[in-house]
Amino acid sequence: MEPTDTRNPDYFHRVVDCQWACPAHTDVPEYIRLIAQGKFSEAYLVNRESNVFPGILGRVCDRPCEPACRRGRVEAEPVAICRLKRVAADHRDDITEFLPRAPSNKNGKRIACIGAGPASLTVANDLMPLGYRITMFEKWGTPGGLMRTNIPSFRLPAKVLEEEIGYIVNMGVDLRLGTEVTSLKKLLASGEFDAVFVGSGAPKGKDLDLPGRRASLRATEHIHIGIDWLESVAFDHIKSIGRRVLIIGVGNTAMDCCRSSLRLGATEVKVMARKPRAFFKASEWELDDAEEENVEIVVNHAPKAFVVENEILVGMLFDKMEYDLDGRGRIIAERMIGETFLPCDDVILAIGQENAFPWIENDVGIEFDKWHVPKVDKVTFQSTLPNVFFGGDAAFGPKNIIWAVEHGHQAAVSIHKYCQGLPVAERLPPLLNLSSRKMGIHEWAYKNDYNPVERRLMPHVDLRERFKKINIEVELGFTAEQAAAEVQRCLNCDVQTVFEAKLCIECDACIDICPVDCLTIAANGPEDELRTRLKAPALNISQPLFVSGPLKHTARVMVKDEDVCVHCGLCAERCPTAAWDMQKSKIKIPYASDETTPCLSPQSRKTA
Amino acid sequence: MSFIAKPKIAHPSLPKNALGLTRRDYEGAMSTLCAGCGHDSVTAAITEAVWELSLRPEQLAKLSGIGCSSKTTAYFVSGGHGFNSVHGRMPSIATGAIAANKDLYYIGVSGDGDTLSIGFGQFAHAIRRNINMLYMIENNGVYGLTKGQFSASADIGSKAKRGEENVQPPIDPVVAALTLGATFVARSFSGDKEQLIPLIQAGLKHKGFALIDVLSPCVTFNDHEGSTKSYSFVRDHYDEVVHTDFVAPAQEITAQYAAGEAMPVTMHDGSRILLRKLDPTYDPTRRGKAYNYLRDKLAQGEYVTGLIYIDEKSPEFHEVNGTTQVPINQLPYEVLSPGSLGLGKILSRYK
Numbered sequence: 001m002e003p004t005d006t007r008n009p010d011y012f013h014r015v016v017d018c019q020w021a022c023p024a025h026t027d028v029p030e031y032i033r034l035i036a037q038g039k040f041s042e043a044y045l046v047n048r049e050s051n052v053f054p055g056i057l058g059r060v061c062d063r064p065c066e067p068a069c070r071r072g073r074v075e076a077e078p079v080a081i082c083r084l085k086r087v088a089a090d091h092r093d094d095i096t097e098f099l100p101r102a103p104s105n106k107n108g109k110r111i112a113c114i115g116a117g118p119a120s121l122t123v124a125n126d127l128m129p130l131g132y133r134i135t136m137f138e139k140w141g142t143p144g145g146l147m148r149t150n151i152p153s154f155r156l157p158a159k160v161l162e163e164e165i166g167y168i169v170n171m172g173v174d175l176r177l178g179t180e181v182t183s184l185k186k187l188l189a190s191g192e193f194d195a196v197f198v199g200s201g202a203p204k205g206k207d208l209d210l211p212g213r214r215a216s217l218r219a220t221e222h223i224h225i226g227i228d229w230l231e232s233v234a235f236d237h238i239k240s241i242g243r244r245v246l247i248i249g250v251g252n253t254a255m256d257c258c259r260s261s262l263r264l265g266a267t268e269v270k271v272m273a274r275k276p277r278a279f280f281k282a283s284e285w286e287l288d289d290a291e292e293e294n295v296e297i298v299v300n301h302a303p304k305a306f307v308v309e310n311e312i313l314v315g316m317l318f319d320k321m322e323y324d325l326d327g328r329g330r331i332i333a334e335r336m337i338g339e340t341f342l343p344c345d346d347v348i349l350a351i352g353q354e355n356a357f358p359w360i361e362n363d364v365g366i367e368f369d370k371w372h373v374p375k376v377d378k379v380t381f382q383s384t385l386p387n388v389f390f391g392g393d394a395a396f397g398p399k400n401i402i403w404a405v406e407h408g409h410q411a412a413v414s415i416h417k418y419c420q421g422l423p424v425a426e427r428l429p430p431l432l433n434l435s436s437r438k439m440g441i442h443e444w445a446y447k448n449d450y451n452p453v454e455r456r457l458m459p460h461v462d463l464r465e466r467f468k469k470i471n472i473e474v475e476l477g478f479t480a481e482q483a484a485a486e487v488q489r490c491l492n493c494d495v496q497t498v499f500e501a502k503l504c505i506e507c508d509a510c511i512d513i514c515p516v517d518c519l520t521i522a523a524n525g526p527e528d529e530l531r532t533r534l535k536a537p538a539l540n541i542s543q544p545l546f547v548s549g550p551l552k553h554t555a556r557v558m559v560k561d562e563d564v565c566v567h568c569g570l571c572a573e574r575c576p577t578a579a580w581d582m583q584k585s586k587i588k589i590p591y592a593s594d595e596t597t598p599c600l601s602p603q604s605r606k607t608a
Numbered sequence: 609m610s611f612i613a614k615p616k617i618a619h620p621s622l623p624k625n626a627l628g629l630t631r632r633d634y635e636g637a638m639s640t641l642c643a644g645c646g647h648d649s650v651t652a653a654i655t656e657a658v659w660e661l662s663l664r665p666e667q668l669a670k671l672s673g674i675g676c677s678s679k680t681t682a683y684f685v686s687g688g689h690g691f692n693s694v695h696g697r698m699p700s701i702a703t704g705a706i707a708a709n710k711d712l713y714y715i716g717v718s719g720d721g722d723t724l725s726i727g728f729g730q731f732a733h734a735i736r737r738n739i740n741m742l743y744m745i746e747n748n749g750v751y752g753l754t755k756g757q758f759s760a761s762a763d764i765g766s767k768a769k770r771g772e773e774n775v776q777p778p779i780d781p782v783v784a785a786l787t788l789g790a791t792f793v794a795r796s797f798s799g800d801k802e803q804l805i806p807l808i809q810a811g812l813k814h815k816g817f818a819l820i821d822v823l824s825p826c827v828t829f830n831d832h833e834g835s836t837k838s839y840s841f842v843r844d845h846y847d848e849v850v851h852t853d854f855v856a857p858a859q860e861i862t863a864q865y866a867a868g869e870a871m872p873v874t875m876h877d878g879s880r881i882l883l884r885k886l887d888p889t890y891d892p893t894r895r896g897k898a899y900n901y902l903r904d905k906l907a908q909g910e911y912v913t914g915l916i917y918i919d920e921k922s923p924e925f926h927e928v929n930g931t932t933q934v935p936i937n938q939l940p941y942e943v944l945s946p947g948s949l950g951l952g953k954i955l956s957r958y959k
Contacts, residue, residue, distance in 0.1 A: 074617055442611050450615035505839045506799055507644040507827060512652035515615040515632075517622060536619035553843045564619055573610050576644025576827045 001527050003549040003557075006498070009432035012585040014544065015562055016493045018081055021068035023406040024050040025430075025589050028065060028081055029494040033446070035088055036487040041095050043088035048099075050589065051085075052122050052168075052405050053147075055160045058086030059475065060151050062252075062283065062400040070491055073540070074516070074564050077455035079489045080478075087483045089160075100129040100593075102171040107131035109419045112193040114181050117145020118401045119392030120199035121168050122408025123415065126592040128171040130416060135193070136173050139180035140235070143169065146201055146393070147401060149231040150253065152260045153471035184388075185361045195387045195415045198374075199408070202393035203227070204356040208248060208349050212306030219313040223306065226253045226350030233260050233470070240265045242345025246316055247271045248303055251281035254350035258295045261348070263470040270342065271297045274321065278329055289474070293463065298342075307341065315343035353398050373397060380424045381411040389414055412592040420595075428590035434583040437495055438572075444582055446495050448569040450515070451488040492567045496585050499558055501548040503579035506556070510571035510580055511535065518561040519571060521551065534561055613638050626662035634659045636686040641676060644831075646798030646824030646839075647746045651683040653801050654715065654744075657808035658685055661856070669705060669712045673698040673727060676753050677719030677746035677824075696727025699734035699743075703925075706739050709935035710926050713812050714741035721751050724760040724779045731781075735788040735817050739925045742811040742818045745781050746798075748826035749837035756829025763909075767834030780906060781821045786899050786917060791924075792818035793898075793917040794852075797842050798825065800913075806881070807915060809854040813875040816924035823911060836909075847905060850892050850914040851884040873918060883915060892918055 004011060014020045018028040027046055034043035047054035051061075061082050069078030109132050113120035116138035124134045142148055144161050169175050181187055187196065205225035207213075214220055222242065226249070232238040245266040247258045250273040258269045271290070273280060276299050280287065291297065301318040308314065318340050324333040355373055360366055365385040367375045374383050376390045383390055391407030393399060414424040437445040459476045466472050478486060511519045517536035524530070527545065531538040538545060538561035546560040572580040614635070622630045634655045639648050658668060665687025672678035674695035681690055689712070693701040698716050706714055723731045723745050734743065749762040758766070761781065762774040785793045792814040796804040804822065811818035823842050825831050831838045836845075857878040871883040871892075883892060891897055898917045905912045925931070936944065946954060 073620070449612040450617065452616065505644070505827075505831070506843075507646065507825070507839055508649040508652065508799060508801070509644045512648050513610075513614060515617060517619045536623075537621045539621045553840055561619075564617075566615060566617065568612065568615055570610060570612070570614065574643045574648070576642065576831075 001524060001530060001545065001547045003501075004544070004546045006546075009430050009587065011544070012432055012434070012496050013430070013587050015496060015565075016585065016587070017068040017070050018065035018079075019494070019587065021064045022050075023064065023403045024409065025587060026050045026065070027494070027587065029490055029492050030586075031088060032079070032081070032084055032487050032490040033492070035084055035483065036447070040088050040091035041093045041098075044092040044095060045098055047085055047088060050409075051402060052125050052408075053118065053164045053401070054085050055089035055164050056147060056156060057402060058082060058084075058089050059160070060147070060156050061085070061402055064402070070493055070564065070566075071489055074491070074566055075454075080455055080458070080486050083458055083475075083478055084483065084486060087478050090477050096167070099167050100125070100171070102128040103131050105131065106133055109133070109194045110135065110192060111415060112137065112187060112196045114196065114198045115145055115200035115392075115394070116143035116165075116175065116177075117199050117201055117392055117404060118147060119394070119404040119408040119411070120145070120197060121165060122405045123197050123199065123391065123412045124171070124173050125168045126409060126412035127415060128168070128173065130592060132419075134173050136169075136175045137179045137181045138175065138177050141178050143175060143177065145199070149234045150227050150256065152230065152233065152256050152263075154259070154263065154466065154474050155256070157471065157473050180359075182359050183361065184359060184366075185364050188364065188387075194419050195389065197411055197415065198383075198388065198390045198394050199392045199404070200357075200394045202353045202355045202398045204354050205349065206352045206354060208303060208351060210303060210305050212308050215306065215308035216311035218311045219306065219308040222313045222346045224346065224348045226257050226348050227353055229348055230256055230260065233264070238264070242266065244268045244344045245270070245346045245348065246342060246344045247348045247350055249273075249350035249352070250297065251350060251352070252283060252286050253353070254348075255282050255286040255290045257348045257350050258290050259293055260470065261346075262293055262295070263467055266346075269295045270344075271295055272301050272303065272316075272318065272342075273297060273299045274302045275331070276300060276323060279331075292460070293466075301340070302336075304339065306347065313345070313347065315341055316347060317341055353393075355394060355397060357394075377425075379410070379427070380414040381407055382414055382418070382424055387418065409591055413590070413595060416592040416595055428594055430590065431588040433586045433588070434496065434498060435586075437569075437582045437584055438578075442573050444495075444569050446492050446582075446584070447488070448492070448495075448567070448582070450491075450566050450568055453485045453489060455489065456482040456486045494585050495567050495569070495582050497560065497565065497567070497569075497571060498581050498583045499546070499548050499560070500579050500581070501551055501558065503577045504548075504551050504558060505577055505579075506551055506553050507576060509574040509576065513570045513574045515568065515570065516564045516566055518563065518565050520559045521556050522559055524550075524557045530559060531561075534559060536561070538563060610638060625659050627664065629659065629662075631656055631659040634665065634685050636681075636683040639679075639683045641679065642752075642828045644827035645676070646748065646822075646827070647677055647680050648683070649798040649801065650717075650744065650746055650804070650822050650824055651680050653798075653804040654680075654808055655684045656801070657805045657812070660805070661809055661812065663713060667711075667713055669714045671698050671702050671705070671714065671716045671741075673718055673722040675719040675722045675751075676826075677717055678722055680717040680746065681715070696722050696725070696730055698722070699727065699730040699739075702741050703734065703737060703739050706741060706925060707929070707931050709937065710740065710931060710933070711935050715812070716741055716743045718743065718745050720745060720747045720749060720759040720761040720781075724781060724784075728760075728779070732784075732788050735785055735790045735819070737925050738789075738791060738816040738922060738928070740816055742808065742814070742820065744808075744811075745819070745821045746824040747781065747821050747837070748824050748830055749835070750826050750830040752826045752829055756826070763836040766836040767832070769829050769832055771834075780902075781819065782912075782916060783899065783902055783906070785819045786895060786902070790819050790917070791816040791919040791922050792915075794819065794915045795821045795823070795911065795913045797823045797846060797911075797913060799839060799843065800846075803848060803851065803913065806852045806854040810852055810875070810881040810915065813854075813877055813879050813881075814918070815876040815920060816922060842911060845910050847910045847912050848914045849885070849887050849890050849901070849912050849916065851886060852915045853882040853884065855880040855882055873920060875920065881915070881918075883918075886914070892916060895919075
């Protein structure tokens, strides 16, 4: 193998699995260390820099970081990264003085943001401090988008939403509530805006056109589209539901629907899944939370028909399915093995959502693909109309909040460059700094000892209590003791093992001490073959090998399997020549504020 | 030394031996030796060798004297039996233990000071008696524990850390062992586990006294330019004459060797060692030839390594002395105690 090029910032970034997996590249180990030191406000601000909504995301993030967490490979359970974010948010002091502020002298550019969801809010968060005037159009009476309408308040209290949205809107965003944009053409023609950001989400829930769907008006009233229904619940338009409810679909929306139903009077809620559990789209933890509330999840049932008698919905027919799986768990054959009827009073369809842009005219200059999804550049988020940018679910279909935030950051960079007349595709690269953590012979400026404590369980409100009102937040947040234990589970993956081949005397000390046998000095070879010759075979090919240049005594190479390195620093501690060193990496992801800002006058730049 | 203990977690693909144990199960306490000490690599090699042999930890007896080297026994197989003796007196303790219990595997770990200075007499008699043990010398040419004075194995012309040159001729433990009649004589290097691990396994299985002189650099006092026991000097003057592969009893010899190149030797328990001659003229079963070869190479400043001499036929201590087949601690009281009548008879012999 060629020696690993550690000058490429991606190499060490990738070692920090959580940060690499996070769409917004939140500096997870850094904020966990700050929490460990009781610096909650600082931890909150580290979060806010990248993910903008720590309090919200600390409760409802899809947490791509956690399945990626190295601790999950070393032990069974990853660090409770998401809920530690909430710890930072819950215990922070007043941080308003540390928030970005908009300068009083504006740069003269006006941006329209359509929709007041996480993507638009992030655009405003990044551009307001640079002197832009931002007008945000929202069709509902409150900002927040899907975070408000689709996430039930027992998971995300309104207070948390309002506070974090307020941090952005209070910079002076011209927020126009209850103002639906009905024509992009008109908006563009008004000439009011230098650029438009479309962050209007994927607002259309999928329907299920089966026999009986429209058998009678009365029955149809009891068949709901999941995201519309959640929206009506959020705005108190729906306050009750029948006793027996069937939820069709098993994604995260389905989980919100079933748990909301239980709070609106349902007592018997079944989530109907077409396939076995391994194929569920819902996050494992959301399934757990629903099952804790006695929701029954029924697998291998494919909906067949709505059964309506005397104009009343009485239940649904399902085909019972059977699947053959191959060795890797993929379905290779399916067949129906019978039919079954399940009685119910209401049905909620939670089988997905899609984009809908009835307000974008065909001749406005924005190209759509055959699925009516706009053609948006994956890096710049620019549409085929250069002054219109897309982000969040509106760009590439339904994803999640943290993706929307990252889209917002990137779109803000593009909008900023566009407004300066600079090419939007030429963007600053991410940077990476390394600094040694060595303090003494065997002392490091981080807690390097491995703590075997197990993942803490989130305490929940008592089952009887939580159904009394829809807005009783179920998760109580970690106690001080739980937070103190959980932070110690973080392996500090950002404190990198950095190797200097020319210093190595090949004494084997690092190899002998490594608790997880991830180091080997061996003759070089092709990667596939080298992976088998290591002290512990590197079978997880999704994790890279570090390969040094030839060592000076024997011309062999130092190989490190990054897979389960616990960053304990023992290799560096045992190294007599400091060929190994523990160095903290800091990844710098460029935001709009890092781009040059020639459109600000020198005076206003000072205020910014 | 380190302030934290080695974490207990392990790599998920860590292999297991016949007993279902990983090499982590054969570790000992955290080493307090200097970072980069060769002795820690010897520790790792012993751990690996014992794990591969699938010995139960309690089948192992670890013995040592005094010195940096003698701390080693604390750092591997914490489930084994251990005895840390007086300086240089480890062979006596070993002789007693071996006489009392022939069922254990004995590893003695000593240093150049412990063996070639204060314990030289003891060392010689352990060889003479051909006691059934593996005796390892962690040889670094200096007294590390007392700040790096030259030891009896320091070569003429080797420089100390402060620059003074050694003028006294060294005692070479391998030459000494050959002349004293040792039945298994090997030299290796802490930085070459590929060679060292099979040698340890062969030494443990050898019937009689097995000596492995391990060049194990002192990273603090003897790893500088001008030293003849530094990592770089040893690597540059390293002459492997016979490579040893250890083959467990049930295992097949799969590798192909050219005729005359490989030489299998069957050990008393049915396991084999396969000697691969890197110098075709060399014969590790001829003591006299081995001695001459070694002297020639030493004169050229080369360290001859590998299994230098082996003799599986000479009787070992138990055979010569007719020691008890059953370990004394397993003999019933009636057998062990002569009774008052028997005691009287014994005492009458000395009247």
